[in-house]
Each structure stands twice: as C-alpha cells, then as structure tokens.
Amino acid sequence: METNLVIEGFKFMGLGMGTVFSFLIIMIFAMNLMAKIVTRFFPEIQVSDKVAAATAVNAQNKTKKIAAAITAAIKHHRG
Template sequence: METNLVIEGFKFMGLGMGTVFLFLIIMIFAMGLMSKMVAKFFPEVKVSEKVAAATAVNTQNKNKKIVAAITAAIKHHRG
C-alpha cells in the first residue's frame, strides 16, 4: 500500500482552509444580521443642535480648567 503524503497534506490543507472560509462567511452574515437587529430595536437618538453646542462649550471650559491646573502644578514643582 503506497500513500502519497504530499497529496494527503493538500487534502487536509484544503479541508482546514475550507472550514475556516465557511466559518468566516457564516460569521459575516451573522454580524450583518445582528447589526440590523440592533439598529431596528435600539435606534440612534438624534441630539438637537442646541444641546450639542452647549455640550461643546461645557467641554471646552472643562478642558481650559484642566490645562490651567496642569500648568499651575508644573510651575509649582519647577519653581
């Protein structure tokens, strides 16, 4: 009985690569389906422009205070 190990290796390689490819295709479709379900049951809430502008101003004020505190701490430790 003579077996060609190269051919057997290619068979196993094809089986393994085919299994991985099939798994990835199924995973892509499942992720797309889950994405559609999440978008349907949990829609994104629209934020009005006034709320967004107010939030941006508050964030800028907080950032300025943080920068001022860091600058003061650096001057205190150097000086």
C-alpha cells in the first residue's frame, strides 16, 4: 500500500492548525466573557473633576519636591 507522505503531511498540518485556531477562538470568547463578568461586579470608580484636578496638583507638587531633593543631594555630594 502506497501512501503519499506530502498529502499525509498536509493532513497533519491542517489538523494541527485547525486545533490551534479552535483553541484561540475559544480563548477569545472566554476572555471577553471574563471581562464582562469583572466589569459587572467590579465597575470602575468614577472620579469627579475636582478630585482629579486636586490629585494632579498634588502630583506636580510631589514631583517638584523630589526634583529639589535630588538637586540638593547632588550639590551636597559634589562639595
């Protein structure tokens, strides 16, 4: 009995690629379902504009203080 190895190779390649493709499709649907479940039970907290502005100002002040501390440390180290 003669078998064509090229045809057998294509069969196995098709089977393997089909399996991987099916797994990836199932994984995409599962991840979308999990994302919907998580956002349903743990919604994002809405931050008001005033709180966001105050947080931004505090972050800028912290950055300035850190930069000043680094500059002072460098000047102290150099002499």
